Amino acid sequence: MLEKFKNDPEIKEKGLKIIALLVIIAVILLSFDVFTQNKDGRKQIIDEDGGTEAQLCSILADIDGVGDVDVMLQHDDDDNITGVIVTAQGAGNPIVKNNLINAVMAVFNISSTSVEVFEKKAANEYKEEDLNEK
Template sequence: MWDKLKNDKYVKDLLVRLLTVLFVAAIALLLFDVLTQSKDGRRQIVDMDGGSEYTQESALATQEEKRLEDILSQMKGVGKTSVMITYQSREQTETVFGSGDNNKNLMVEGVIVASEGAGDIIVKNNIINAVATVYDIPAANVVVFEKNGMK
């Protein structure tokens, strides 16, 4: 039986077509794999639970936001406050006398403040001046909104 199939032209043609399709499918999968990678060869991993990665920088940001919220809420007329700080990462390379390691410096880029007392222009101006002074950023990088009375 095997000899009959081996000599049959239809079976040989079918086998060649099957192998060709498998080869083309394998090449297509490899190309798809290569084309979906980012330029540096890494893939993005998406959390299915929607969680975010915990980093030292995010812990620092959260801690700084809490400290600023506490200080601002103690100012006269400010009331309950929420703060969001954005950072700009900046790398510094040490000079000849340094070890040559790259150090990352986080620099405050902007601050958003939501405060109950921000409806008063004087309180709003005091908040802007306080935040701009603490982080040594231009007042234009500090945005203050009146907080909604309902939480």
């Protein structure tokens, strides 16, 4: 019976087609993986319009006591938010800082240990530092 499978040209042709299809699928999957990873193996998450970060900045800037805000989001392989860094004017105030942390926790359903908030320098502080360095 095994000889029948070896010698039947129709079965050989189907087998070759299946193998060719599997090779094509493997090449497609491998090329997709290569294009979605950085050289160090980390997947690159691109929010092309910056929508999530821009929305978060807008919401956080509306909190009482908060001035200019910047955020950075860290994602896992499944695009889930795993960490957030916030720099905001006014974050030196413990109440404002706590409000920022609570807002981020609520939006992304993450723990407070995944959120870091830092006081953002005022624009005039940059100029003073530059003058002191010279």
